[in-house]
Amino acid sequence: MNKGKVSFNKQLLIPIAALVALALFNLIKDPSFFKIALGTNSAGDPVLSGYLITILDYGSELAILAIGMTLVTAASGGQDISVGAAIAIAGSVILRVLCGTNSRPDTLQAPIIVAFLVACVVAMLFGAFNGILVAYFKIQPMVATLILFTAGRSIAAWINNNELPIISEPKFGYFGGYIPGVPIPTPFFIAIICVIIIMLVLKFTTLGLYTQAVGINGSSSRLNGINPQFIKFLTFVILGLCVAVAGLIKVSRLSTINYSVIAKDIEMDAILAVALGGNSLSGGKFNMTASILGAYVIQFLTTTLYKMNVQSDALSAYKAVVVIILVVLSTPVVRKKLSQLGAAILPNKKEA
């Protein structure tokens, strides 16, 4: 019991350390980074603004994706790189259902909840497609999802006949913006709901245990009566659900969609969140809290880079360096060397 708690804290240490490092960097560079102002938006409602709020806002969809990505990573030992493309599909489906055949509707053709549910089903179907390729055809996850990664944005464009529907209904904007009277961005609440749900699921079902068992050793989990193929399949479907939620937030932000730009490079961020959470990218044990925290840290990094006037296209170069450093630090070879180094410098601490 006690031992489990120690390792739990240890894994949380990585994202927290990264967060503190980033916060300190910003504090030294420009303390106004932490300023939060209460202003009003164009509709006259009170909203909070500031870099920290931006992080909470945009980090939320990443956190939602990180939930699914953590499960997929743990079960299959690989990552789903099609999430960005799948978000484009889900967003496109939502707009298609809301707009019907007219791309500039004055009134919504269907309730938002219906559109969202349809998007959920579609995204879960695409998740199931990935899941079948990975679980039943035994294709490496990243290669299997490469298919959807390529085709996804094309499919998204095809769903709306390559038109760009615009939704003028203000209610639709609530999901990615602010609900009138609430100064905190809605995506944060959506993320909290998702986190609570997944925590309850992990606490009261065997999903978490089975996922880890499959990830650590598929054949021995099968001998213990778990169906590893189904578990892998299931994690991809769950990721599909997360993708649908993230897609809703994404299209709601703009009330429209840009097929080639929406959720671009988000797969990298989601993988990064999982890695930053200290989870092994080759599957097995996972820590959901650390992943979710990791997602917000990634957004913290992104926002910091933006504030330093880094172009959005160039962001990926910096993030790639961060990934490589993280992954290199987490390899057994380097860890061993580091602990040897640590032991050499602080021999007493090691003994204590």
Added chain:
Amino acid sequence: MESQNVKKNSKFMEWFGGTSDTNLLLTITIVVFFLMYIGAILFQGQGFLKPQTFFNILNANAALIITSCGMSIVMICGGIDISVGGVVALVSMSCAVYLDYKGGNIIGAIGIALAIGLAFGLVQGFLVAYLDIQPFIVTLAGMFFARGMTTIVHTAPFNVENEAFVKLKDTRVVVPGFGSVNKLGNYVNAYVEIGVIVAILVVIILFVTLRWTKLGRSFYAVGGNSQSALMLGINVKRTKFISHLICGLLAGVAGFVYFMHVGSGSASHASGMEMNAIASSIIGGTMLTGGVGNIIGTLFGVLSLATIQNIVSSAGLDQAWWTGITIAAMLCLFLVIQSVVMAKKKKLLTK
């Protein structure tokens, strides 16, 4: 039953490939390519009959052939490299900036191209082979790094106007005997670009390397089963490292070939090329699990892919949507075929 059939007509194939898996997959690829090309001739009119149409496919895809060859080597060795598209973009942008803004010459540009490719190969190879990190993660980071760096080198796309380079770019190599008579009745020579010559050289060199050298055979051994390769006294880590090194270097070469074809620098160049390269390799019969594959198959993989794209575009379908969807569908099909072949083989072994 099926494998018996293959064995009967495999004397020719035996020379190309090694095991029967290679033969079966290679046969499928070559048959698919010819069926597709014949289909194109039948349904898309006589344009596809002209030799120049075929040469144009080569011209447009010389860079893809080179990257796919590098990809095949890495895949045979059991890894994967998805940074190649980014490297190609970075190389063409760097060369473009060097030639137009820094007053560089062609030799220097080629040097830059090779250096960038080599650098990516070195770093990624080291991380994958000696630190034992998953190749996908390393090269995914490599891809994002290369794309980001491209923007940092120069943001706006532009055409290169360096005289020596434009001359090189417009150089055409005439292919004797394949010319055709145009509408005015004049005889027009068939031509290929320099890049195609480079690509063919790369294909030949790699084919020979894979088939007849110790290094080439050790790629197969490591990809097939690294444990037993180790037992055989092969330096597994070094082999993996070299496979990534070759792939990176070829990505650099491909970058320059691509640059010679388009003659401009842009951050969006070669987007999705890694995907096409992987698809070509897989269609060409290279197994994702490693240990199986060959370069001739990869060449046919690229040609199949390019033919499909040509059919799609000449059928008047909107390219941007359909290319992605058709390639993905083809990749999916071949992945499933591979998976089925592997499952069958496993069954045979356990029996």
